[in-house]
Structures are given as C-alpha cells and as structure tokens.
Amino acid sequence: MRTASERFQTIAPSAAALLLLGSVAWAEPPTGAMPLLRGPAPQGPLKPFVIDMVGTLAPDAGPAPPPILFHDTLEDTIWHGHKATRRETATTMPGGQEFVRWAVVIFDAKTLLPYYSEYRRADGLFLRHEFDGLHVKETRSSADVAKAPRVAPGEKIDVVTSEFDLPQPGFTWLENTGLPILLALPLRDGFAGSVPVITGDSSKMQPCLVGPCHVLRMSYQVKGQEVITGISGKPVRTWKVWIPETRFTFWIACDEPRLEGVTWPGPGGTYSMTGRRST
DSSP states (O other): OOOHHHHHHHHHHHHHTOOOOOOOOOOSOOOSOOTTOBSSOOOOOOOOEEEEEEEEEEESSSOOOOOEEEEEEEEEEEETTEEEEEEEEEEEOTTOOSEEEEEEEEEETTTOOEEEEEEEETTSOEEEEEEETTEEEEEEESSOTTTSOOOOTTOOOOEEEEEEEOSSOOBOIIIIIHHHHHHTSOOOTTOEEEEEEEESSSSSOOOOOSSSOEEEEEEEEEEEEEEEEOTTSSEEEEEEEEETTTTEEEEEESSSOOEEEEEEEETTEEEEEEEEEEO
C-alpha cells in the first residue's frame, strides 16, 4: 500500500494541471451547438496573473507529506493570428524545489475554447493535443506521461501520433482551463451552470491521455460568500464554488475575480492550495 506521501506525489500534480508549443493551421474555435452548456457561457478576455502556491495534504491518518510547490501563470498571446490566452502550471515533487512537471493550455481569448494543450515531464515524456475545430491531432510519448516510471537520461523516447474528432465542442477544463472558466463566469449568489468538457472516459471525468476523447458535462454551483485569508495573504470576500463531478471547491474573489483558495478530496486525505506570493 502506498504512503500518503506517495499518493500526494502522483495525485496533486495531476489535479493542478486539473490546474512546448506545437504548430497547427488553426482557423476559428468551433462554434457549433453545445448541448451540455447550461447558463451563461464563459466570456473572456481574462486578466493575466502570476501565482506561486503551496499544495498540502491533510491526511486522514499519519503524518503529512512534504508540500508541493506550484507556479501558475496566465498571459495574453497570439495563436496563428488569433487573440488567445496561455496558462502554464509547473510543479515540484513533494519537498522539492526544481520543477519536474508542466501543463500548458492555449485557448481562444474570448470563448476559452481550446487551441492547444500539453502535459510534459522533466524526463521528456509528454502528451500534446492540437485542436482544429472538432478535429484533434494527438502527439505523445508511447510511455504514459501520467503513470510511467522515470525515464533514464539518454534513454530513447518513442513518439506516436493519431487523429480523431470530438463529438461536440468542449473545453480543456481538466488540462488547465477550469480556473479560467470560473474566472470568466458571472458568479453571484445562487449561480449554477455547466460546460462541455473533454475527458478520457465516456462516463466520468478524467484527463484524456490517449484519444479518442469524449465530452461530458462539468457543472458548478455558487454556495454563497465566505471571507477567507487565502492565496493573497489577506482577508478577502469570496464566492465559494462547488464542482460536483470532481468534488473541488474553489474560492474566487468577489471584487476582482482571482483565485484565493481551492481544496479537493482524494485518497488518503484532503488536498489544498495556499499562497506563497501573488502578483
């Protein structure tokens, strides 16, 4: 049985990216019907940010493992002539200081629909999706970027490619667009809705690491306001937002939308993010 530290090492980095660029001749994001959309659609543009966070596990039993450090950036960019937004998160191992995992998404600045997503590890294993409307080009290492053991220096990494079509437009929530979507919604008391989300399973939410991918509904509910001392380090009035499908809870500042806190349950305990510094 794995220890709490070992579980944290594998689960927390994946979740954050639940919180490297290729080239694709991409025109406009898909604008077809989105039957899984309920309520207002997210609308950009978003305000860029840089956040450094500490991920900790409050274990159900036993000592807590060392924390994981997260570096999170959101910035404006241009993708093949179109205004876009790029988010990148980088994570350390528990107790470490060097970044060993990265997650990158590029999405349309206005609609937040995807252009590009990538997971990458320091040892060279990776997964890349390039979106051309509903069509997706997948390029990845043959070894599983999420589960494979560390690749030794100099060891050959085989690369495989495939192509497939999504059944309908969907957001890359699990790849790193979940927080931007919440920041782009008109949160208020009683607010609830859903968006179509790309997933690797036809019946549950999980990152799509090998295509073809599926599209399911991800919903959100505002549970009221709370004043918390979160990532900014000072008391802030926030919207408490509950995500039933993943059991995440986000705290989004009311006055100017930004992340103040996030927690989620997992094997062995409850995971949470706190701030190191925020700009």
